[in-house]
Amino acid sequence: MEKFLALEAEKRERILNAGMKEFAANGFDRASTNAIVKEAGISKGLLFHYFTSKKQFYLYLFQYGAELTMKEFYAAEEWRKPDLLDRLELMMGMKLEIWQRHPELFRFLETAYLESSAAVQPELGEQLRILQNEEMPEVLSGIDLSRFREGIEPGRAIQLILWSLEKVGDHLLKQFKPEESGAVPYKEMTEETKRYLELLRRAFYS
Amino acid sequence: MEKFLALEAEKRERILNAGMKEFAANGFDRASTNAIVKEAGISKGLLFHYFTSKKQFYLYLFQYGAELTMKEFYAAEEWRKPDLLDRLELMMGMKLEIWQRHPELFRFLETAYLESSAAVQPELGEQLRILQNEEMPEVLSGIDLSRFREGIEPGRAIQLILWSLEKVGDHLLKQFKPEESGAVPYKEMTEETKRYLELLRRAFYS
DNA sequence: CTGGCGTTGACCAGGGTGGTCAGTGGATAA
DNA sequence: TTATCCACTGACCACCCTGGTCAACGCCAG
Numbered sequence: 001m002e003k004f005l006a007l008e009a010e011k012r013e014r015i016l017n018a019g020m021k022e023f024a025a026n027g028f029d030r031a032s033t034n035a036i037v038k039e040a041g042i043s044k045g046l047l048f049h050y051f052t053s054k055k056q057f058y059l060y061l062f063q064y065g066a067e068l069t070m071k072e073f074y075a076a077e078e079w080r081k082p083d084l085l086d087r088l089e090l091m092m093g094m095k096l097e098i099w100q101r102h103p104e105l106f107r108f109l110e111t112a113y114l115e116s117s118a119a120v121q122p123e124l125g126e127q128l129r130i131l132q133n134e135e136m137p138e139v140l141s142g143i144d145l146s147r148f149r150e151g152i153e154p155g156r157a158i159q160l161i162l163w164s165l166e167k168v169g170d171h172l173l174k175q176f177k178p179e180e181s182g183a184v185p186y187k188e189m190t191e192e193t194k195r196y197l198e199l200l201r202r203a204f205y206s
Numbered sequence: 207m208e209k210f211l212a213l214e215a216e217k218r219e220r221i222l223n224a225g226m227k228e229f230a231a232n233g234f235d236r237a238s239t240n241a242i243v244k245e246a247g248i249s250k251g252l253l254f255h256y257f258t259s260k261k262q263f264y265l266y267l268f269q270y271g272a273e274l275t276m277k278e279f280y281a282a283e284e285w286r287k288p289d290l291l292d293r294l295e296l297m298m299g300m301k302l303e304i305w306q307r308h309p310e311l312f313r314f315l316e317t318a319y320l321e322s323s324a325a326v327q328p329e330l331g332e333q334l335r336i337l338q339n340e341e342m343p344e345v346l347s348g349i350d351l352s353r354f355r356e357g358i359e360p361g362r363a364i365q366l367i368l369w370s371l372e373k374v375g376d377h378l379l380k381q382f383k384p385e386e387s388g389a390v391p392y393k394e395m396t397e398e399t400k401r402y403l404e405l406l407r408r409a410f411y412s
Numbered sequence: 413c414t415g416g417c418g419t420t421g422a423c424c425a426g427g428g429t430g431g432t433c434a435g436t437g438g439a440t441a442a
Numbered sequence: 443t444t445a446t447c448c449a450c451t452g453a454c455c456a457c458c459c460t461g462g463t464c465a466a467c468g469c470c471a472g
Binding site for chain 1: 232236355357358359362363366369370372373374377401402405406408409410
């Protein structure tokens, strides 16, 4: 493990990204370590030189991804703004940034949330429970509910807004990713996101 | 093929559902015919007695599912209502009905939309193109755009509403499915759906 | 020249693949 | 009763891929 951390950043991220991609696409059981090492451009032996097993690699990837995401979020000072949509705007921006380094991270985390393989369930389940019961409420705490229009149930509205933005994220990634040609159109994606946020503001706030 | 159609309905649907489930979960290439016959409770030989190959079975499933969905929709007289949310309410109700007979159908159709296996791409791609270019515009034609609030772009709003309802559907299925114990709480699900639709109405309409 | 170490990839036993086909059992017709 | 039929079974095929190992290699510092 320390061996892995001592690696040069570029190679390390190539391995991490290859793992996220394969696990996100196929889940733990069906994911192939052969596919991972091929994608990462390293030999089979090297992967098992750094990690003792497929399982340990998977769990490390999850921990790494979850930690990176939470740290990035809490590092921003504005995250405590009481306006839901301000806070979500920050999160969307963050998502786009992380996505540039780890294009498959969020897809990987989502599939981990649904992972049911008995091989990783115990450890993974515990980690997920912590995230969901301790981190999620924290992230959405202190929201100002008075901005919603009259006659709108805030709980249901928040749910709907979160779902909408998930889809907006998926849509942006799908739309802008295919053209791998050089720079990611970061600015355009941010602007498009703002347009959706503005629309939600006009719809749900009075 | 006629042999398959001549089967008693219960068995036929067991086979269809087993196929949808396996293909939805794993995509064409990784889906296992062994898993399908096991889930359907039939022998390996029988599946290939009805269908000439895995590929033919997959394409038949897609055609069957797409046709069933479109027919059900057009059969309802109210589908031409000019109000977007009325029309979507009809579609949500329909989705719930079909879901009772084929719990995995929509998940299967969504994954088919993303399917990239070279083995089925040519034929499947053509079918998808037709659905998307000819059926989708039809389903959303004649919508009354004047009901949206001022300052809201109808195109973007429609997109957002469609995405929201997709997530509402996923959520309902996930929430109510686990308790396989007897009857599906059809009524509760319909009411929950109506609550979300009402919320969208208050948010987006003036 | 030596030892150490990051790295390789051929190799292993085991299991799963889509598809086949000789055979079974129960129903129908003679 | 016997003969024909056919939906249906599951052992079997040749092949591919699996997670993990390990002897050997190349390159470096001492």
